Amino acid sequence: MSTHEPIADRDGSPAPEGVRTPSRSAAVSGEDAGNVAEAADEPGGWRTRDLFLLVGACLLILVLVNVFVAQPFVVPSASMENALRPGDRLVVDKLAYRFGGQVQRGDVVVFDGTGSFLPEGDEPSGIGAELSKVGASLGLAASDGSVFVKRVIGVGGDRVTYHVGDQRLTVNGVPLTESDYLFPGDAPSSVGFDIVVPPGELWMMGDHRSDSRDSRDHLGDPGGGFVPTGKVIGRADWVVFPVGHWTSLDRPAGFAAVASASAGGSGGHGDQG
Helix, strand or coil: CCCCCCCCCCCCCCCCCCCCCCCCCCCCCHHHHHHHHHHHHHHHHHHHHHHHHHHHHHHHHHHHHHHHCEEEEECCCCCCCCCCCCCCEEEEECCCCCCCCCCCCCCEEEEECECCCECCCCCCCCHHHHHHHHHHHCCCCCCCCCEEEEEEEECCCCEEEEECCCCEEEECCEECCCCCCCCCCCCCCCCCEEEECCCCEEEEECCCHHHCCCHHHHCCCCCCCCEEHHHEEEEEEEEEECHHHCEECCCCCCHHHHHHHHHCCCCCCCCCC
16 A cells, blocks of 8 residues: 555645646746845845945045045155155145144145245146046145145244355254255255244255255245145155155154254244144
8 A cells, every 4th residue: 555645635625627736836926926036136136235335435434534634645756855756655644733733843744835835826727637636635646736745844933044155054043954864965955045934834845955946946935935834734654655665754853953942942932823
């Protein structure tokens, strides 16, 4: 006797004559089929959506960091050699002078030169200029010519002098030792000057003095060559590219004597206004 008994219908009644009993594997209705297909596609759909959300979140974070915290910058010229070379990529710390921080003598800073190194209204305009600004803000291209990188020599209240005869650059009467960063073979300046930095302003000079257009070149301009502290974008802290030129841009030791003498009341007080 066989142990495999046929499975009876659920209601126990035979199927009507001429009516074919549907197979257990028969296709479901059109609506149900659509639901099944949608359910099958759902995992893949969520993965794609999550990917777009992740990319969007990363871009948003990058933009926020770029605007408020740190910004890459491409060195456009040789005016800061040997510390910086054309094409070097910097990381600019935008928080260095926030929350009470002040620009210090010896800092390498990136700043908007409009109104000081560049007359108002002379900055490039148009679609090309806007694209250039976007590329520069992402560290993919050099700036459009309105953004500069220089070293701070004097802050508000400082008296900065240079006499061509003795080739001595002094800040508040203290000779400045520049051997740590001045381009080899360069004199501190090819022109003499004797200026007092107004409160809230900065006196800027490039390290490669013979190849730098800086505050000295704008002595006769309306702004006198001084850069408002409000125009400073941030402090250049690191060279991150090329890899062989990785370095930190520390404040040179030669400025310590000036800071000490100024703190003692023999010169400018570094007030940023």
